[in-house]
Amino acid sequence: MSNSNFTRRGMLKTSAVAGAGVALPTIFTASSVAAYTNEPTGSSVTLGFNVPQTGPYADEGADELRAYQLAVEHLNGEGDGGMMNTFSSKELQGNGILGKKVEFVTGDTQTKSDAARASAKSMIEKDGAVMITGGSSSGVAIAVQGLCQEAGVIFMAGLTHSNDTTGKDKKANGFRHFFNGYMSAAALAPVLKNLYGTDRNAYHLTADYTWGWTQEESIAAATEAMGWNTVNKVRTPLASTDFSSYIAPVLNSGADVLVLNHYGGNMVNSLTNAVQFGLREKVVNGKNFEIVVPLYSRLMAKGAGANVKGIHGSTNWHWSLQDDASKAFVKSFGTKYGFPPSQAAHTVYCQTLLYADAATRAGTFNPCGIGEALEGFEFDGLGNGKTLYRAGDHQCFKDVLVVRGKENPTSEFDLLEVVEVTPAAQVTYPIDHPMFAGGALGTCNAG
Amino acid sequence: MLGMNKNDTRMLLLVAALTMLAPFILNPFPTDSGLAQFNAGYPDLMQRFVIFGIFAIGFNILFGLTGYLSFGHAAFLGVGSYSAVWMFKLLAMNVIPAILLSVAMAGIFALLIGYVSLRRSGIYFSILTLAFAQMSFNLAYSVLTPITNGETGLQLNLDDPRILGVSQTADGSIPVTNLFGLEMRSTFEMAVGPWAFQFNAGYYLCALILLAVFYLSIRIFRSPFGLMLKAVKSNQQRMNYTGLNTRPYTLAAFVISGMYAGLAGGLLASMDPLAGAERMQWTASGEVVLMTILGGAGTLIGPVLGAGFIKYFENIFSKINESVLHSWFSILPDGLEDLLVTLVYPFVGKGWHMTLGILFVLVVVFLPGGLVEGGQRIVSWLRSKKSDDKAANGKTEPAE
Numbered sequence: 001m002s003n004s005n006f007t008r009r010g011m012l013k014t015s016a017v018a019g020a021g022v023a024l025p026t027i028f029t030a031s032s033v034a035a036y037t038n039e040p041t042g043s044s045v046t047l048g049f050n051v052p053q054t055g056p057y058a059d060e061g062a063d064e065l066r067a068y069q070l071a072v073e074h075l076n077g078e079g080d081g082g083m084m085n086t087f088s089s090k091e092l093q094g095n096g097i098l099g100k101k102v103e104f105v106t107g108d109t110q111t112k113s114d115a116a117r118a119s120a121k122s123m124i125e126k127d128g129a130v131m132i133t134g135g136s137s138s139g140v141a142i143a144v145q146g147l148c149q150e151a152g153v154i155f156m157a158g159l160t161h162s163n164d165t166t167g168k169d170k171k172a173n174g175f176r177h178f179f180n181g182y183m184s185a186a187a188l189a190p191v192l193k194n195l196y197g198t199d200r201n202a203y204h205l206t207a208d209y210t211w212g213w214t215q216e217e218s219i220a221a222a223t224e225a226m227g228w229n230t231v232n233k234v235r236t237p238l239a240s241t242d243f244s245s246y247i248a249p250v251l252n253s254g255a256d257v258l259v260l261n262h263y264g265g266n267m268v269n270s271l272t273n274a275v276q277f278g279l280r281e282k283v284v285n286g287k288n289f290e291i292v293v294p295l296y297s298r299l300m301a302k303g304a305g306a307n308v309k310g311i312h313g314s315t316n317w318h319w320s321l322q323d324d325a326s327k328a329f330v331k332s333f334g335t336k337y338g339f340p341p342s343q344a345a346h347t348v349y350c351q352t353l354l355y356a357d358a359a360t361r362a363g364t365f366n367p368c369g370i371g372e373a374l375e376g377f378e379f380d381g382l383g384n385g386k387t388l389y390r391a392g393d394h395q396c397f398k399d400v401l402v403v404r405g406k407e408n409p410t411s412e413f414d415l416l417e418v419v420e421v422t423p424a425a426q427v428t429y430p431i432d433h434p435m436f437a438g439g440a441l442g443t444c445n446a447g
Numbered sequence: 448m449l450g451m452n453k454n455d456t457r458m459l460l461l462v463a464a465l466t467m468l469a470p471f472i473l474n475p476f477p478t479d480s481g482l483a484q485f486n487a488g489y490p491d492l493m494q495r496f497v498i499f500g501i502f503a504i505g506f507n508i509l510f511g512l513t514g515y516l517s518f519g520h521a522a523f524l525g526v527g528s529y530s531a532v533w534m535f536k537l538l539a540m541n542v543i544p545a546i547l548l549s550v551a552m553a554g555i556f557a558l559l560i561g562y563v564s565l566r567r568s569g570i571y572f573s574i575l576t577l578a579f580a581q582m583s584f585n586l587a588y589s590v591l592t593p594i595t596n597g598e599t600g601l602q603l604n605l606d607d608p609r610i611l612g613v614s615q616t617a618d619g620s621i622p623v624t625n626l627f628g629l630e631m632r633s634t635f636e637m638a639v640g641p642w643a644f645q646f647n648a649g650y651y652l653c654a655l656i657l658l659a660v661f662y663l664s665i666r667i668f669r670s671p672f673g674l675m676l677k678a679v680k681s682n683q684q685r686m687n688y689t690g691l692n693t694r695p696y697t698l699a700a701f702v703i704s705g706m707y708a709g710l711a712g713g714l715l716a717s718m719d720p721l722a723g724a725e726r727m728q729w730t731a732s733g734e735v736v737l738m739t740i741l742g743g744a745g746t747l748i749g750p751v752l753g754a755g756f757i758k759y760f761e762n763i764f765s766k767i768n769e770s771v772l773h774s775w776f777s778i779l780p781d782g783l784e785d786l787l788v789t790l791v792y793p794f795v796g797k798g799w800h801m802t803l804g805i806l807f808v809l810v811v812v813f814l815p816g817g818l819v820e821g822g823q824r825i826v827s828w829l830r831s832k833k834s835d836d837k838a839a840n841g842k843t844e845p846a847e
Binding site for chain 2: 054069107108112113115117121122143146150164209235238438440443445
């Protein structure tokens with residue numbers, strides 16, 4: 001029970017304790033004296049690899065982790081060097097970065113913004129990571145990019161395809177090698193026009209978050225520009241695993257094209273459901289019903305099995321490319337793990353190399369120096385042909401591949417074939433394009 | 448002291464000592480040693496320890512005292528976070544108005560949900576709260592996207608108005624959360640030999656708030672109001688038969704506990720200005736139930752311990768990956784090393800849920816009173832060893 005016996009002595013004691021408690025934190029308000037966040041002072045430098053190990057994008061996350069480990073090996077001079085040998089910039093010597101051995105820590109984003117930020121924070125605060133990279137979801141990438149901007153470290157985005165990452169949510173400390181929804185639409189539209197004509201009714205099923213929204217917007221705009229009609233746009237929760245209730249209404253909607261703005265496990269499930277409902281055998285408005293998956297990857301094709309045959313989409317990179325860089329990367333990845341890398345693996349490997357190269361050229365790990373080195377950087381020999389890191393929005397511009405699910409795969413990895421390589425010029429857009437408007441890079445933050 | 452009996456005063460002082468010295472206690476290993484992996488004394492995790500401690504203390508006021516098992520408390524946490532971030536976007540980056548609004552909003556929400564849900568008890572109450580929480584989650588996730596920014600989460604932008612502050616700082620970046628100029632993220636690092644201790648302003652703010660609400664919860668537990676709530680737990684029907692309307696009491700407990708959750712949400716957003724819908728998901732509601740039961744439901748300090756335990760697993764165990772394991776066992780011969788890594792790997796890294804699950808089962812089966820009961824057993828065992836003439840007291844006593 002409560003007993004209110006306030007005495008003078010008790011009051012004095014209490015206020016002394018409380019006063020000490022209040023005074024304590026104010027002693028410790030000085031910020032650290034280092035020139036920038038987590039300046040590496042020892043013989044090694046720590047990078048933070050923050051990827052989904054659980055959730056709908058776990059497959060991509062696992063493949064990214066493999067590529068990161070390979071990149072670290074190559075940077076430290078182990079293995080065969082992979083794309084370091086074909087990279088147009090010859091600064092990297094295989095002695096780590098700026099002579100410091102590369103070490104790494106890993107974390108699980110769980111494909112949740114909150115968990116991803118907690119994991120990235122622990123890398124920065126506990127492990128002293130000077131760069132964070134990874135992410136297989138644009139929501140997560142944007143959340144972590146914001147965190148890195150505040151904390152004063154560089155963020156090298158992994159698999160993030162939303163326009164917003166380098167659009168309205170762009171940040172000075174964030175860089176994206178991967179392509180985006182607008183580029184997919186710009187590359188796909190002409191191919192779809194040739195294949196399916198200009199008189200089509202499209203039905204969109206869209207993962208309900210920033211990536212889905214911007215890709216849906218981009219694809220709808222590009223297809224409507226060539227005469228297609230958009231029948232309906234339906235948003236599906238990211239965590240769904242069964243899409244039958246979303247597929248059934250498509251049958252009676254009068255649509256003759258289904259656009260699946262889904263990725264990873266979502267796409268595998270929704271495509272399987274669509275095929276089970278017999279959509280591909282249907283004839284609507286006198287035309288064969290078609291399915292389009294704007295963002296494709298080999299891992300998804302593998303998950304969906306025979307269902308992907310003849311389905312078109314776009315991809316950032318594919319292991320069957322025959323340039324020297326791609327061959328070198330596939331060779332060293334295949335030697336280590338026994339199977340070819342996915343586009344997620346490719347993009348994060350490139351990002352790690354690009355970061356290391358920028359640090360070497362800048363001669364510092366200071367995020368502002370690295371940012372300057374990356375802005376406007378033109379390079380070749382990383383598997384996508386000539387590539388530009390645009391200074392205005394930190395987006396890479398390079399060729400985009402339009403691919404199709406192979407009809408007669410020769411092996412379990414040979415699931416996609418490249419239909420067309422869309423040149424970078426065709427997918428380039430001005431920085432102030434309306435789909436990318438509304439944000440600002442701000443200035444680089446070194447902590 | 449402060450109207451508490453001796454035991455409670457001692458407990459409050461213990462919690463005060465633990466929270467104030469946490470940077471030392473949680474960093475027992477030198478930074479360059481292999482065991483540094485297990486250090487938890489970095490600002491983000493310490494903040495999480497105390498914030499989820501606050502959340503669990505609040506949950507315990509409802510569950511521990513009245514026995515009403517709410518499965519939707521995460522909704523209040525989420526409401527608190529969204530309110531705080533909106534305050535940062537619209538008003539200023541000072542955390543005080545943000546925290547006040549988040550507590551108030553969570554209180555209003557709790558009043559609405561509690562008014563409806565408390566018409567039923569037992570499993571029906573749990574299901575009702577779960578339904579409301581899932582409803583809030585789905586609203587935040589898709590329908591209310593203009594307010595919550597959906598799956599991406601609500602974040603600060605350079606063009607937010609912030610009428611009492613600045614939209615962006617002079618160097619063109621987003622201002623950081625502060626308490627009258629004291630930045631929440633500012634950290635003082637103290638190097639003592641091979642050790643590094645981090646003292647973070649935000650952490651100490653959270654810790655002081657934790658002490659305040661811990662004190663409040665002690666007073667509630669010991670008050671006539673608390674006694675009434677305990678009576679509800681032991682036999683609500685009898686109370687009703689004596690002509691006493693229990694609903695105002697349970698509703699008050701529900702709202703107070705919702706406000707605690709809102710406070711925790713507001714603090715989360717103050718430390719890291721982002722609010723995501725997944726904070727309201729049913730798994731988050733389940734987590735606080737786990738925390739409370741793991742630590743010891745109905746005890747004062749149990750929920751804080753449980754919260755610390757679960758957050759430690761989530762943040763430390765999940766980061767042990769294969770290469771870390773290899774480096775631990777590297778002194779062993781290759782075959783044995785690989786075997787050990789294969790055996791241990793499923794329980795760490797992404798398998799941390801499994802380890803936590805096993806621990807939870809063990810605790811519930813062997814220590815129904817949670818970690819607190821474990822502590823009491825150890826203490827009583829030590830005492831009985833000291834004084835052999837006294838027969839060991841086999842029965843467990845409540846912690847309060």
